[in-house]
Amino acid sequence: MSLARTTSLCIVFIFLTTALALNTAGKHARTYAAPQPVSARGIPVHILKNERELYGLYKSLGIRGRIMVHLGRYLHFVDIEPDALLAKTDRFPIQLFNMLDRYEGLLSDRNVLWTAMQANLLREIDYVLPAPMFEERKRSLAASRTDVLSISHNRIVAHDWGSRRTLSPVLPDLTEPVLLNIDASYLEEADEQAVYAMLAASQLKADVLTVTLSEDNPEISAVARQRLIKLADLFAVR
Amino acid sequence: MSAGKFYIILLLIALLAAAVRVYGITQQPATADEIEMAFTAQNYLERGIFLPTMPHHPNLRNLLLSLSMSLFGTGALGVRGFSLLFGTACAPLLGLLLYRLTSNSYASVLAALLLAIDPVQITYSRQAIQEVHTEFFTLAAVLVIIAYMKDGALKRRLWLLPVAGIIFGLALASKAHAFFPLIVCLFYAFRAGIKEKQYDAAILSVLSMTFLPFTVFLLTDALWFLRGYDLGEWFFMRHALAQVMAVKFVGPAMETLVDTRAWEWFIIPLRDYSSFAVLDGRSYVTLGPGNPFVWLLVLPSAAYVVFSAIRRRTDMIIPALFIASYIPLVFARRPIFFLSALAVAPYAYCLVGLAASDMARSSAGRKVIYGWLAAVVIAGVLLYPLSIGRTMDYEYLAKLTERHNPHLHPETLNFNKYR
Numbered sequence: 001m002s003l004a005r006t007t008s009l010c011i012v013f014i015f016l017t018t019a020l021a022l023n024t025a026g027k028h029a030r031t032y033a034a035p036q037p038v039s040a041r042g043i044p045v046h047i048l049k050n051e052r053e054l055y056g057l058y059k060s061l062g063i064r065g066r067i068m069v070h071l072g073r074y075l076h077f078v079d080i081e082p083d084a085l086l087a088k089t090d091r092f093p094i095q096l097f098n099m100l101d102r103y104e105g106l107l108s109d110r111n112v113l114w115t116a117m118q119a120n121l122l123r124e125i126d127y128v129l130p131a132p133m134f135e136e137r138k139r140s141l142a143a144s145r146t147d148v149l150s151i152s153h154n155r156i157v158a159h160d161w162g163s164r165r166t167l168s169p170v171l172p173d174l175t176e177p178v179l180l181n182i183d184a185s186y187l188e189e190a191d192e193q194a195v196y197a198m199l200a201a202s203q204l205k206a207d208v209l210t211v212t213l214s215e216d217n218p219e220i221s222a223v224a225r226q227r228l229i230k231l232a233d234l235f236a237v238r
Numbered sequence: 239m240s241a242g243k244f245y246i247i248l249l250l251i252a253l254l255a256a257a258v259r260v261y262g263i264t265q266q267p268a269t270a271d272e273i274e275m276a277f278t279a280q281n282y283l284e285r286g287i288f289l290p291t292m293p294h295h296p297n298l299r300n301l302l303l304s305l306s307m308s309l310f311g312t313g314a315l316g317v318r319g320f321s322l323l324f325g326t327a328c329a330p331l332l333g334l335l336l337y338r339l340t341s342n343s344y345a346s347v348l349a350a351l352l353l354a355i356d357p358v359q360i361t362y363s364r365q366a367i368q369e370v371h372t373e374f375f376t377l378a379a380v381l382v383i384i385a386y387m388k389d390g391a392l393k394r395r396l397w398l399l400p401v402a403g404i405i406f407g408l409a410l411a412s413k414a415h416a417f418f419p420l421i422v423c424l425f426y427a428f429r430a431g432i433k434e435k436q437y438d439a440a441i442l443s444v445l446s447m448t449f450l451p452f453t454v455f456l457l458t459d460a461l462w463f464l465r466g467y468d469l470g471e472w473f474f475m476r477h478a479l480a481q482v483m484a485v486k487f488v489g490p491a492m493e494t495l496v497d498t499r500a501w502e503w504f505i506i507p508l509r510d511y512s513s514f515a516v517l518d519g520r521s522y523v524t525l526g527p528g529n530p531f532v533w534l535l536v537l538p539s540a541a542y543v544v545f546s547a548i549r550r551r552t553d554m555i556i557p558a559l560f561i562a563s564y565i566p567l568v569f570a571r572r573p574i575f576f577l578s579a580l581a582v583a584p585y586a587y588c589l590v591g592l593a594a595s596d597m598a599r600s601s602a603g604r605k606v607i608y609g610w611l612a613a614v615v616i617a618g619v620l621l622y623p624l625s626i627g628r629t630m631d632y633e634y635l636a637k638l639t640e641r642h643n644p645h646l647h648p649e650t651l652n653f654n655k656y657r
Contacts, residue, residue: 004441007397011442014449014453015450018453018456019469026469027466029463029465066466086273090267090269092314093316094312096280118287120287120465123471124471146482149477161294162476162478
């Protein structure tokens with residue numbers, strides 16, 4: 001075989017090997033506990049006061065590189081502006097510090113999922129919004145926004161610098177195990193039986209199931225929190 | 239001019255390029271971009287994150303910046319080291335490229351000199367951003383392809399094709415601008431193989447300049463994969479960022495609202511891009527205009543070179559590189575900042591150099607060229623403080639900055655630059 005042909009084959013081989021190696025390395029970087037179908041019996045439910053506790057829980061469980069399915073009215077994805085963090089001096093040498101530490105110092109319910117993505121706990125977030133809230137988002141989001149890729153009747157595909165975020169009124173169709181979080185705000189419009197039935201009928205698998213009471217959010221009613229507790233009970237008694 | 243003399247002159251030009259790029263480098267304060275880039279490099283290395291700045295550009299800059307900061311610290315040399323190195327090397331590289339292509343030593347020396355002393359080149363060789371990285375790798379790859387094609391006998395130089403592919407990969411992993419010269423080189427290398435009936439070489443040229451750059455590009459994103467992403471998600475990420483960059487990018491308020499149209503570059507003098515820094519209560523304004531005595535001659539020179547090439551039936555690779563690099567920016571649907579001109583400028587210097595060397599064949603023409611060259615050098619000297627942040631020290635230059643004064647556009651002062 002000629003040198004040109006041998007080199008050509010080597011190039012294709014190197015390309016395929018590199019692509020495969022990176023794909024495998026990426027998948028291996030994800031950490032899973034013991035995923036089970038959401039409809040299965042005995043999936044542990046963590047009841048949390050707010051989304052900030054979610055961040056601590058994920059960190060303590062060693063979560064990394066995961067897809068999160070979040071049921072709720074709020075996105076918790078306000079980014080932290082770097083200008084406020086970076087040194088105000090233009091003098092060399094530049095004083096570097098760990099930005100994640102600063103983000104964590106500013107952790108709030110508004111930015112918690114954005115911070116979780118910065119910390120590599122999450123790589124994708126699929127929001128399931130109450131239908132009226134989804135329609136409102138569709139109306140308010142101009143397709144010209146830099147972070148919106150497409151808007152269809154039941155799905156908005158957006159991204160945070162390449163990390164996928166979808167908004168939808170229905171559960172996503174995913175085969176990969178997810179981190180499932182249900183915020184009390186989701187139970188304002190739906191009762192616990194309906195939410196439970198929707199989740200039980202889905203094909204979703206999860207290894208961490210959390211419900212967050214959003215205790216410090218004055219917009220959440222006591223009824224919604226009670227429904228959420230009942231929903232947690234429904235998962236527990238199956 | 240003998241080859242020996244040519245290389246000595248090229249060396250002297252390289253020394254001149256190094257001197258004007260390094261002079262006072264530690265006294266020039268870091269720009270906001272540079273501070274954020276140092277953090278971005280750190281974030282990428284530690285967590286595969288490409289924030290807080292320029293996340294839509296590829297990641298080789300983050301890797302190089304991390305390397306130089308780990309070697310030399312976060313001082314001016316550590317942060318700007320690779321830009322200084324690449325920016326200096328571009329001058330002799332361009333001279334070699336044109337010499338290898340045309341054997342015209344006068345044109346080659348001129349092109350190298352014009353690059354060495356052009357304020358826009360000096361400015362961005364002194365900043366830790368990816369513009370001169372892209373320029374350096376692209377010129378190196380084009381040089382390798384020209385060396386491959388020169389004088390036929392492709393079979394003996396086949397190894398140069400994968401080398402060019404890897405270097406083009408480094409260029410693409412610096413900034414997307416390298417894509418257009420890559421297409422031109424791919425076309426010429428493929429055509430050379432077909433012309434010589436070396437079909438294996440033609441296929442190798444295609445694979446070398448598609449699969450290999452792609453492989454290198456992927457490898458520079460390796461730390462992003464380690465966040466848990468797979469190949470399908472990589473395509474999603476790159477598609478999303480390309481859309482942000484090419485179509486929806488809305489960042490004219492970054493530092494200035496002026497000079498965002500590429501068609502103006504060679505028609506209106508002193509187009510530029512500004513950066514601001516404040517240190518100890520003193521303002522440092524850096525601008526990077528093109529030397530007007532060079533830039534205004536680019537389009538006439540291009541027309542002349544194309545006309546001459548058609549008449550003499552010689553190669554059109556330099557005009558092709560110029561046109562392929564420039565036209566997409568002219569018709570871009572987003573603002574194109576003047577610092578992007580570094581993707582086009584090297585070929586522009588070649589065109590001016592080629593036209594000037596033709597003109598210098600007659601004694602009358604030589605006198606004109608000497609006079610023009612003197613004007614280029616004088617303008618270069620007068621504009622030099624712009625490149626080193628000392629604009630405000632000179633009244634005649636301070637006036638140039640007024641167009642860029644962000645306080646003329648207060649609505650942009652608190653504008654989030656990427657959202």
